[in-house]
Amino acid sequence: MKPVIALVGRPNVGKSTLFNRLTKSRDAIVADFAGLTRDRHYGNGRQGKREFIVIDTGGFEPDASAGIYREMAKQTQQAVAEADVVVFVVDARAGLSAQDHDIANYLRRLGKPTVLVANKAEGMLEGVQLAEFYELALGEVQAVSAAHGQGVRSLVDRALDLVPWAGEESEDAGEDSGAIRLAVAGRPNAGKSTLINTWLGEERLVAFDMPGTTRDAITVPFERGGQRYELIDTAGLRRRGKVFEAIEKFSVVKTLQAIESAHVVLLLIDATQGVTDQDAHIAGYALESGRAVVLAINKWDAIDDYQRQMLERSIETRLAFLKFAPLHFISAKKRQGLGPLWTAIGEAYRSATCKMPTPVLTRVLLESVQFQSPKRAGGYRPKMRYAHQGGMNPPVIVIHGNSLEHVSDAYKRFLEGRFRKEFKLVGTPLRIEFKTAH
Ligand code: GDP
Numbered sequence: 001m002k003p004v005i006a007l008v009g010r011p012n013v014g015k016s017t018l019f020n021r022l023t024k025s026r027d028a029i030v031a032d033f034a035g036l037t038r039d040r041h042y043g044n045g046r047q048g049k050r051e052f053i054v055i056d057t058g059g060f061e062p063d064a065s066a067g068i069y070r071e072m073a074k075q076t077q078q079a080v081a082e083a084d085v086v087v088f089v090v091d092a093r094a095g096l097s098a099q100d101h102d103i104a105n106y107l108r109r110l111g112k113p114t115v116l117v118a119n120k121a122e123g124m125l126e127g128v129q130l131a132e133f134y135e136l137a138l139g140e141v142q143a144v145s146a147a148h149g150q151g152v153r154s155l156v157d158r159a160l161d162l163v164p165w166a167g168e169e170s171e172d173a174g175e176d177s178g179a180i181r182l183a184v185a186g187r188p189n190a191g192k193s194t195l196i197n198t199w200l201g202e203e204r205l206v207a208f209d210m211p212g213t214t215r216d217a218i219t220v221p222f223e224r225g226g227q228r229y230e231l232i233d234t235a236g237l238r239r240r241g242k243v244f245e246a247i248e249k250f251s252v253v254k255t256l257q258a259i260e261s262a263h264v265v266l267l268l269i270d271a272t273q274g275v276t277d278q279d280a281h282i283a284g285y286a287l288e289s290g291r292a293v294v295l296a297i298n299k300w301d302a303i304d305d306y307q308r309q310m311l312e313r314s315i316e317t318r319l320a321f322l323k324f325a326p327l328h329f330i331s332a333k334k335r336q337g338l339g340p341l342w343t344a345i346g347e348a349y350r351s352a353t354c355k356m357p358t359p360v361l362t363r364v365l366l367e368s369v370q371f372q373s374p375k376r377a378g379g380y381r382p383k384m385r386y387a388h389q390g391g392m393n394p395p396v397i398v399i400h401g402n403s404l405e406h407v408s409d410a411y412k413r414f415l416e417g418r419f420r421k422e423f424k425l426v427g428t429p430l431r432i433e434f435k436t437a438h
Pocket residue numbers: 009010011012013014015016017018058059060119120121122144145146147148
Protein backbone atom coordinates (compact mmCIF):
# COMPACT_ATOMS: atom_id res chain seq x y z
CA MET A 1 0.00 0.00 0.00
CA LYS A 2 1.29 3.42 -0.88
CA PRO A 3 1.42 5.94 1.95
CA VAL A 4 -0.95 8.87 1.62
CA ILE A 5 0.18 12.48 2.05
CA ALA A 6 -2.47 15.19 2.46
CA LEU A 7 -1.64 18.80 1.65
CA VAL A 8 -3.57 21.20 3.82
CA GLY A 9 -3.43 24.92 4.40
CA ARG A 10 -5.39 28.04 3.71
CA PRO A 11 -6.01 29.17 0.12
CA ASN A 12 -3.15 30.61 -1.93
CA VAL A 13 -0.27 29.25 0.09
CA GLY A 14 0.79 27.10 -2.86
CA LYS A 15 -0.80 23.71 -2.22
CA SER A 16 -1.76 23.13 -5.86
CA THR A 17 1.67 24.22 -7.00
CA LEU A 18 3.21 21.75 -4.57
CA PHE A 19 0.76 19.06 -5.67
CA ASN A 20 1.79 19.54 -9.29
CA ARG A 21 5.42 19.43 -8.28
CA LEU A 22 4.96 16.21 -6.29
CA THR A 23 2.96 14.50 -9.00
CA LYS A 24 5.24 15.94 -11.69
CA SER A 25 2.51 17.21 -13.94
CA ARG A 26 -0.78 18.94 -14.24
CA ASP A 27 -2.23 15.83 -15.79
CA ALA A 28 -1.43 13.74 -12.80
CA ILE A 29 -4.79 14.42 -11.27
CA VAL A 30 -5.99 10.91 -11.46
CA ALA A 31 -9.19 11.12 -9.58
CA ASP A 32 -11.33 14.14 -9.18
CA PHE A 33 -14.15 12.45 -7.46
CA ALA A 34 -16.56 15.21 -8.19
CA GLY A 35 -19.64 15.48 -6.08
CA LEU A 36 -18.65 13.33 -3.18
CA THR A 37 -15.27 14.89 -2.77
CA ARG A 38 -15.66 18.30 -4.22
CA ASP A 39 -12.28 19.70 -5.05
CA ARG A 40 -10.18 17.06 -3.51
CA HIS A 41 -7.55 15.91 -5.97
CA TYR A 42 -5.68 12.63 -5.78
CA GLY A 43 -2.40 12.08 -7.56
CA ASN A 44 0.45 9.59 -7.67
CA GLY A 45 3.92 10.68 -6.65
CA ARG A 46 7.27 8.98 -6.69
CA GLN A 47 10.63 9.88 -5.29
CA GLY A 48 13.35 7.40 -6.10
CA LYS A 49 11.86 4.05 -5.17
CA ARG A 50 9.32 5.52 -2.80
CA GLU A 51 5.82 5.86 -4.16
CA PHE A 52 2.98 7.69 -2.51
CA ILE A 53 -0.47 9.16 -3.06
CA VAL A 54 -0.96 12.93 -2.60
CA ILE A 55 -4.27 14.54 -1.79
CA ASP A 56 -4.65 18.22 -2.51
CA THR A 57 -7.44 20.08 -0.79
CA GLY A 58 -6.86 23.23 -2.83
CA GLY A 59 -9.01 24.72 -5.49
CA PHE A 60 -10.99 26.97 -3.20
CA GLU A 61 -11.21 30.64 -3.77
CA PRO A 62 -11.32 32.59 -0.56
CA ASP A 63 -14.85 33.77 -0.26
CA ALA A 64 -16.55 36.10 2.13
CA SER A 65 -19.38 33.68 2.75
CA ALA A 66 -18.86 31.46 5.74
CA GLY A 67 -20.26 28.51 3.83
CA ILE A 68 -17.20 28.19 1.70
CA TYR A 69 -14.93 28.08 4.71
CA ARG A 70 -17.04 25.44 6.35
CA GLU A 71 -16.90 23.39 3.17
CA MET A 72 -13.17 23.87 3.02
CA ALA A 73 -12.78 22.71 6.59
CA LYS A 74 -14.78 19.63 5.72
CA GLN A 75 -12.55 18.88 2.72
CA THR A 76 -9.48 19.31 4.87
CA GLN A 77 -10.84 17.01 7.56
CA GLN A 78 -11.70 14.30 5.08
CA ALA A 79 -8.32 14.50 3.42
CA VAL A 80 -6.58 14.38 6.78
CA ALA A 81 -8.65 11.39 7.86
CA GLU A 82 -7.53 9.47 4.78
CA ALA A 83 -3.87 10.46 5.11
CA ASP A 84 -0.96 8.75 6.81
CA VAL A 85 0.92 12.02 7.09
CA VAL A 86 -0.15 15.64 6.77
CA VAL A 87 1.86 18.36 5.07
CA PHE A 88 0.64 21.66 6.46
CA VAL A 89 1.57 24.48 4.09
CA VAL A 90 1.96 28.09 5.23
CA ASP A 91 3.07 31.12 3.24
CA ALA A 92 6.60 32.25 4.15
CA ARG A 93 6.04 35.61 2.47
CA ALA A 94 2.62 36.46 3.86
CA GLY A 95 3.54 35.28 7.36
CA LEU A 96 1.23 33.78 9.97
CA SER A 97 -2.51 34.30 9.83
CA ALA A 98 -5.37 33.52 12.18
CA GLN A 99 -6.46 30.75 9.83
CA ASP A 100 -3.03 29.12 10.11
CA HIS A 101 -3.50 29.04 13.88
CA ASP A 102 -6.92 27.40 13.50
CA ILE A 103 -5.58 24.71 11.22
CA ALA A 104 -2.56 24.13 13.49
CA ASN A 105 -4.82 23.74 16.53
CA TYR A 106 -6.90 21.22 14.66
CA LEU A 107 -3.86 19.23 13.55
CA ARG A 108 -2.27 19.24 16.99
CA ARG A 109 -5.47 17.91 18.56
CA LEU A 110 -5.60 15.18 15.95
CA GLY A 111 -2.09 14.00 16.59
CA LYS A 112 -1.46 12.79 13.02
CA PRO A 113 2.17 12.94 11.92
CA THR A 114 2.54 16.41 10.45
CA VAL A 115 5.26 18.30 8.61
CA LEU A 116 5.03 22.08 8.71
CA VAL A 117 6.14 23.64 5.46
CA ALA A 118 6.78 27.31 4.73
CA ASN A 119 6.32 27.75 1.00
CA LYS A 120 7.46 30.58 -1.28
CA ALA A 121 10.75 30.61 0.63
CA GLU A 122 12.97 31.00 -2.43
CA GLY A 123 15.71 33.50 -1.79
CA MET A 124 14.86 33.89 1.87
CA LEU A 125 17.24 33.59 4.78
CA GLU A 126 15.75 30.67 6.66
CA GLY A 127 16.44 31.51 10.26
CA VAL A 128 15.11 35.02 10.01
CA GLN A 129 11.71 34.89 8.38
CA LEU A 130 10.66 31.44 9.47
CA ALA A 131 11.03 32.01 13.19
CA GLU A 132 7.43 33.10 13.65
CA PHE A 133 6.05 29.79 12.39
CA TYR A 134 7.48 27.97 15.40
CA GLU A 135 4.59 29.58 17.26
CA LEU A 136 2.35 26.99 15.70
CA ALA A 137 4.03 24.39 17.90
CA LEU A 138 4.23 21.81 15.15
CA GLY A 139 7.97 21.32 15.35
CA GLU A 140 10.56 22.22 12.81
CA VAL A 141 9.60 24.38 9.85
CA GLN A 142 10.70 23.12 6.49
CA ALA A 143 11.39 25.90 3.99
CA VAL A 144 10.42 25.08 0.42
CA SER A 145 9.69 26.75 -2.85
CA ALA A 146 7.06 24.74 -4.65
CA ALA A 147 7.33 26.99 -7.68
CA HIS A 148 11.10 26.50 -7.97
CA GLY A 149 11.29 22.97 -6.63
CA GLN A 150 13.56 23.89 -3.74
CA GLY A 151 13.41 21.81 -0.56
CA VAL A 152 10.73 19.57 -2.03
CA ARG A 153 12.83 16.40 -2.03
CA SER A 154 13.74 16.69 1.59
CA LEU A 155 10.13 17.53 2.39
CA VAL A 156 9.01 14.25 0.83
CA ASP A 157 11.73 12.37 2.71
CA ARG A 158 10.69 13.93 5.98
CA ALA A 159 7.03 13.24 5.39
CA LEU A 160 7.57 9.60 4.40
CA ASP A 161 9.98 9.03 7.28
CA LEU A 162 7.03 9.71 9.57
CA VAL A 163 5.14 6.75 8.09
CA PRO A 164 6.72 3.70 9.72
CA TRP A 165 6.00 1.27 6.91
CA ALA A 166 6.60 3.56 3.92
CA GLY A 167 9.17 2.20 1.52
CA GLU A 168 8.89 -1.37 2.78
CA GLU A 169 8.56 -4.02 0.17
CA SER A 170 4.89 -4.46 -0.59
CA GLU A 171 3.39 -7.74 0.46
CA ASP A 172 2.73 -9.61 -2.72
CA ALA A 173 1.31 -12.70 -1.12
CA GLY A 174 -1.08 -13.04 -4.04
CA GLU A 175 1.72 -13.30 -6.59
CA ASP A 176 3.25 -16.35 -4.98
CA SER A 177 0.10 -18.16 -3.98
CA GLY A 178 -1.38 -18.05 -7.47
CA ALA A 179 -4.45 -16.32 -6.06
CA ILE A 180 -6.26 -13.83 -8.26
CA ARG A 181 -6.33 -10.53 -6.44
CA LEU A 182 -9.69 -8.99 -7.17
CA ALA A 183 -10.93 -5.52 -6.31
CA VAL A 184 -14.63 -4.81 -6.54
CA ALA A 185 -14.87 -1.08 -7.14
CA GLY A 186 -17.77 1.23 -7.74
CA ARG A 187 -19.77 4.10 -6.38
CA PRO A 188 -21.67 3.86 -3.15
CA ASN A 189 -24.85 1.83 -3.68
CA ALA A 190 -23.63 0.24 -6.90
CA GLY A 191 -24.17 -3.09 -5.17
CA LYS A 192 -20.66 -4.08 -4.08
CA SER A 193 -21.68 -5.54 -0.72
CA THR A 194 -24.66 -7.30 -2.26
CA LEU A 195 -22.45 -8.91 -4.90
CA ILE A 196 -19.82 -9.97 -2.41
CA ASN A 197 -22.38 -11.51 -0.10
CA THR A 198 -24.06 -13.27 -3.00
CA TRP A 199 -20.68 -14.71 -3.96
CA LEU A 200 -19.76 -15.74 -0.46
CA GLY A 201 -23.13 -17.40 -0.06
CA GLU A 202 -22.62 -19.52 -3.19
CA GLU A 203 -22.12 -23.17 -2.58
CA ARG A 204 -19.39 -23.45 -5.12
CA LEU A 205 -17.37 -20.88 -3.32
CA VAL A 206 -15.41 -21.71 -0.20
CA ALA A 207 -14.74 -18.66 1.91
CA PHE A 208 -11.98 -18.98 4.45
CA ASP A 209 -13.07 -18.06 7.86
CA MET A 210 -10.91 -15.16 8.84
CA PRO A 211 -10.41 -12.29 6.50
CA GLY A 212 -6.71 -11.50 6.37
CA THR A 213 -5.43 -8.05 7.07
CA THR A 214 -2.78 -6.43 4.96
CA ARG A 215 -2.05 -3.23 6.75
CA ASP A 216 -5.42 -1.52 6.92
CA ALA A 217 -6.94 -3.21 3.92
CA ILE A 218 -8.98 -6.30 4.49
CA THR A 219 -8.61 -9.15 2.06
CA VAL A 220 -11.07 -11.98 1.96
CA PRO A 221 -9.56 -15.20 0.64
CA PHE A 222 -11.77 -17.75 -1.03
CA GLU A 223 -11.66 -20.59 -3.50
CA ARG A 224 -13.88 -21.38 -6.41
CA GLY A 225 -13.52 -24.17 -8.94
CA GLY A 226 -9.97 -24.90 -7.76
CA GLN A 227 -8.88 -21.29 -8.24
CA ARG A 228 -7.89 -19.21 -5.25
CA TYR A 229 -8.95 -15.58 -5.02
CA GLU A 230 -8.27 -12.70 -2.72
CA LEU A 231 -10.95 -10.11 -2.56
CA ILE A 232 -9.46 -6.74 -1.75
CA ASP A 233 -11.74 -4.58 0.23
CA THR A 234 -12.68 -1.14 -1.01
CA ALA A 235 -15.45 -0.39 1.41
CA GLY A 236 -14.33 -1.20 4.92
CA LEU A 237 -15.88 -4.65 4.96
CA ARG A 238 -16.65 -6.10 8.32
CA ARG A 239 -18.18 -9.45 9.04
CA ARG A 240 -21.45 -9.42 10.90
CA GLY A 241 -22.65 -12.91 11.53
CA LYS A 242 -22.66 -14.62 8.18
CA VAL A 243 -22.63 -11.55 5.98
CA PHE A 244 -20.14 -8.87 5.16
CA GLU A 245 -21.19 -5.33 5.61
CA ALA A 246 -19.63 -2.18 4.25
CA ILE A 247 -19.26 -0.13 7.37
CA GLU A 248 -17.77 2.95 5.82
CA LYS A 249 -19.01 5.32 3.29
CA PHE A 250 -17.02 5.49 0.09
CA SER A 251 -13.29 5.88 0.62
CA VAL A 252 -11.36 7.18 -2.34
CA VAL A 253 -7.99 6.16 -0.95
CA LYS A 254 -9.17 2.62 -0.19
CA THR A 255 -10.50 2.33 -3.72
CA LEU A 256 -7.26 3.60 -5.25
CA GLN A 257 -5.12 1.34 -3.08
CA ALA A 258 -7.28 -1.69 -3.77
CA ILE A 259 -7.08 -1.02 -7.50
CA GLU A 260 -3.32 -0.80 -7.34
CA SER A 261 -2.83 -4.02 -5.45
CA ALA A 262 -5.28 -5.97 -7.62
CA HIS A 263 -4.76 -8.14 -10.66
CA VAL A 264 -8.29 -7.54 -11.83
CA VAL A 265 -10.66 -4.68 -11.08
CA LEU A 266 -14.34 -5.49 -11.28
CA LEU A 267 -15.95 -2.14 -11.87
CA LEU A 268 -19.56 -2.25 -10.81
CA ILE A 269 -21.85 0.30 -12.46
CA ASP A 270 -25.35 0.93 -11.21
CA ALA A 271 -27.69 0.40 -14.19
CA THR A 272 -30.31 2.62 -12.62
CA GLN A 273 -27.88 5.55 -12.42
CA GLY A 274 -26.06 5.22 -15.74
CA VAL A 275 -22.37 5.95 -16.18
CA THR A 276 -21.47 8.77 -13.80
CA ASP A 277 -18.36 10.95 -13.63
CA GLN A 278 -17.24 8.98 -10.66
CA ASP A 279 -17.47 5.70 -12.56
CA ALA A 280 -15.35 7.27 -15.29
CA HIS A 281 -12.78 8.45 -12.74
CA ILE A 282 -12.47 5.05 -11.12
CA ALA A 283 -12.14 3.49 -14.57
CA GLY A 284 -9.52 6.07 -15.50
CA TYR A 285 -7.52 5.30 -12.41
CA ALA A 286 -7.65 1.58 -13.10
CA LEU A 287 -6.39 2.25 -16.61
CA GLU A 288 -3.60 4.49 -15.41
CA SER A 289 -2.56 1.85 -12.90
CA GLY A 290 -2.46 -0.64 -15.76
CA ARG A 291 -5.00 -2.95 -14.21
CA ALA A 292 -7.17 -5.45 -15.99
CA VAL A 293 -10.80 -4.38 -15.84
CA VAL A 294 -14.08 -6.22 -16.12
CA LEU A 295 -17.15 -4.00 -16.38
CA ALA A 296 -20.31 -5.24 -14.71
CA ILE A 297 -23.54 -3.35 -15.07
CA ASN A 298 -25.44 -4.27 -11.94
CA LYS A 299 -29.20 -4.11 -11.21
CA TRP A 300 -29.97 -5.33 -14.68
CA ASP A 301 -33.24 -6.60 -13.27
CA ALA A 302 -34.32 -3.03 -12.53
CA ILE A 303 -34.10 -1.61 -16.06
CA ASP A 304 -36.00 -2.24 -19.28
CA ASP A 305 -34.71 -2.93 -22.79
CA TYR A 306 -34.75 0.68 -23.84
CA GLN A 307 -32.76 1.77 -20.79
CA ARG A 308 -30.35 -1.02 -21.47
CA GLN A 309 -29.73 0.22 -24.98
CA MET A 310 -29.17 3.75 -23.76
CA LEU A 311 -26.76 2.45 -21.17
CA GLU A 312 -24.75 0.49 -23.71
CA ARG A 313 -24.46 3.61 -25.82
CA SER A 314 -23.32 5.75 -22.91
CA ILE A 315 -20.71 3.15 -21.98
CA GLU A 316 -19.40 3.21 -25.53
CA THR A 317 -18.92 6.96 -25.40
CA ARG A 318 -18.03 7.65 -21.77
CA LEU A 319 -15.83 4.62 -21.22
CA ALA A 320 -14.39 4.48 -24.74
CA PHE A 321 -10.90 4.31 -23.26
CA LEU A 322 -11.77 0.95 -21.72
CA LYS A 323 -12.52 -0.80 -25.00
CA PHE A 324 -10.44 -3.75 -23.89
CA ALA A 325 -12.70 -4.42 -20.92
CA PRO A 326 -15.44 -7.02 -21.36
CA LEU A 327 -18.95 -5.86 -20.46
CA HIS A 328 -21.43 -7.93 -18.46
CA PHE A 329 -24.96 -7.29 -17.36
CA ILE A 330 -25.66 -8.78 -13.96
CA SER A 331 -28.02 -8.72 -11.05
CA ALA A 332 -26.22 -9.23 -7.78
CA LYS A 333 -29.52 -9.43 -5.98
CA LYS A 334 -31.22 -11.94 -8.29
CA ARG A 335 -27.99 -13.88 -8.92
CA GLN A 336 -28.11 -13.38 -12.66
CA GLY A 337 -25.14 -13.31 -14.99
CA LEU A 338 -22.64 -14.26 -12.32
CA GLY A 339 -21.21 -17.37 -13.99
CA PRO A 340 -19.91 -15.55 -17.09
CA LEU A 341 -18.44 -12.92 -14.78
CA TRP A 342 -16.12 -15.51 -13.23
CA THR A 343 -15.01 -16.59 -16.69
CA ALA A 344 -14.28 -12.97 -17.61
CA ILE A 345 -12.32 -12.41 -14.39
CA GLY A 346 -10.27 -15.53 -15.06
CA GLU A 347 -9.52 -14.47 -18.64
CA ALA A 348 -8.59 -10.97 -17.57
CA TYR A 349 -6.20 -12.41 -14.99
CA ARG A 350 -4.63 -14.77 -17.50
CA SER A 351 -4.23 -11.89 -19.94
CA ALA A 352 -2.75 -9.53 -17.36
CA THR A 353 -0.17 -12.08 -16.25
CA CYS A 354 0.42 -13.66 -19.66
CA LYS A 355 3.97 -14.74 -20.52
CA MET A 356 5.01 -13.69 -24.00
CA PRO A 357 8.22 -15.36 -25.21
CA THR A 358 10.67 -13.21 -27.18
CA PRO A 359 10.66 -15.47 -30.28
CA VAL A 360 6.87 -15.32 -30.54
CA LEU A 361 6.78 -11.56 -29.97
CA THR A 362 9.47 -11.03 -32.56
CA ARG A 363 7.72 -13.28 -35.08
CA VAL A 364 4.42 -11.41 -34.64
CA LEU A 365 6.27 -8.11 -34.93
CA LEU A 366 8.07 -9.01 -38.13
CA GLU A 367 4.95 -10.56 -39.68
CA SER A 368 3.04 -7.38 -38.87
CA VAL A 369 5.72 -5.22 -40.45
CA GLN A 370 5.65 -7.41 -43.52
CA PHE A 371 1.87 -7.09 -43.71
CA GLN A 372 2.02 -3.35 -43.31
CA SER A 373 5.22 -1.42 -42.70
CA PRO A 374 5.34 1.79 -40.66
CA LYS A 375 5.19 5.00 -42.67
CA ARG A 376 8.22 7.09 -43.37
CA ALA A 377 8.12 10.26 -41.26
CA GLY A 378 10.29 13.35 -41.71
CA GLY A 379 12.81 11.50 -43.84
CA TYR A 380 13.05 8.59 -41.39
CA ARG A 381 11.73 5.12 -41.86
CA PRO A 382 11.25 3.36 -38.54
CA LYS A 383 12.95 -0.03 -38.53
CA MET A 384 11.68 -2.69 -36.12
CA ARG A 385 14.11 -5.45 -35.19
CA TYR A 386 12.78 -7.52 -32.32
CA ALA A 387 10.48 -7.41 -29.32
CA HIS A 388 10.60 -8.72 -25.77
CA GLN A 389 8.30 -8.64 -22.79
CA GLY A 390 9.04 -5.80 -20.41
CA GLY A 391 6.54 -6.58 -17.68
CA MET A 392 3.32 -8.10 -16.46
CA ASN A 393 0.14 -6.77 -14.91
CA PRO A 394 -0.07 -4.89 -17.18
CA PRO A 395 1.75 -6.70 -19.95
CA VAL A 396 4.42 -4.51 -21.54
CA ILE A 397 5.97 -5.20 -24.93
CA VAL A 398 9.27 -3.49 -25.69
CA ILE A 399 10.08 -3.12 -29.37
CA HIS A 400 13.70 -2.54 -30.40
CA GLY A 401 14.88 -0.93 -33.60
CA ASN A 402 15.84 2.39 -35.18
CA SER A 403 13.99 5.68 -35.60
CA LEU A 404 11.11 4.28 -33.57
CA GLU A 405 10.24 7.71 -32.20
CA HIS A 406 8.69 8.33 -35.62
CA VAL A 407 6.17 5.51 -35.33
CA SER A 408 2.63 6.91 -35.52
CA ASP A 409 -0.04 6.27 -32.90
CA ALA A 410 -2.15 4.60 -35.55
CA TYR A 411 0.65 2.14 -36.29
CA LYS A 412 1.13 1.49 -32.59
CA ARG A 413 -2.57 0.63 -32.35
CA PHE A 414 -2.22 -1.66 -35.34
CA LEU A 415 0.62 -3.52 -33.60
CA GLU A 416 -1.34 -3.66 -30.37
CA GLY A 417 -4.19 -5.32 -32.20
CA ARG A 418 -1.87 -7.95 -33.69
CA PHE A 419 -0.27 -8.77 -30.34
CA ARG A 420 -3.64 -8.91 -28.62
CA LYS A 421 -4.90 -11.36 -31.21
CA GLU A 422 -1.85 -13.61 -30.99
CA PHE A 423 -1.92 -13.88 -27.19
CA LYS A 424 -5.73 -13.65 -26.90
CA LEU A 425 -5.45 -10.73 -24.51
CA VAL A 426 -8.77 -9.57 -23.14
CA GLY A 427 -9.63 -7.34 -20.24
CA THR A 428 -6.14 -5.98 -19.76
CA PRO A 429 -4.45 -2.86 -21.04
CA LEU A 430 -1.37 -3.59 -23.14
CA ARG A 431 1.56 -1.21 -23.15
CA ILE A 432 3.91 -0.95 -26.09
CA GLU A 433 7.24 0.80 -25.66
CA PHE A 434 9.86 1.59 -28.27
CA LYS A 435 13.61 1.43 -27.69
CA THR A 436 15.65 3.04 -30.40
CA ALA A 437 19.30 2.12 -30.82
CA HIS A 438 21.46 5.16 -31.61
P1 GDP B 1 -3.35 26.99 -3.19
O1 GDP B 1 -4.55 27.84 -3.20
O2 GDP B 1 -2.83 26.76 -1.81
O3 GDP B 1 -3.50 25.70 -3.95
O4 GDP B 1 -2.19 27.85 -3.92
P2 GDP B 1 -1.65 27.82 -5.43
O5 GDP B 1 -0.80 26.63 -5.66
O6 GDP B 1 -2.79 28.04 -6.34
O7 GDP B 1 -0.67 29.08 -5.40
C1 GDP B 1 -1.13 30.38 -5.05
C2 GDP B 1 -0.17 31.39 -5.65
O8 GDP B 1 1.12 31.28 -5.07
C3 GDP B 1 0.02 31.22 -7.15
O9 GDP B 1 0.05 32.49 -7.74
C4 GDP B 1 1.37 30.53 -7.26
O10 GDP B 1 2.03 30.84 -8.45
C5 GDP B 1 2.11 31.13 -6.06
N1 GDP B 1 3.17 30.23 -5.59
C6 GDP B 1 3.08 28.91 -5.36
N2 GDP B 1 4.26 28.42 -4.94
C7 GDP B 1 5.12 29.45 -4.90
C8 GDP B 1 6.51 29.57 -4.55
O11 GDP B 1 7.20 28.60 -4.21
N3 GDP B 1 7.04 30.81 -4.61
C9 GDP B 1 6.32 31.90 -5.00
N4 GDP B 1 6.94 33.07 -5.02
N5 GDP B 1 5.02 31.83 -5.36
C10 GDP B 1 4.43 30.61 -5.31
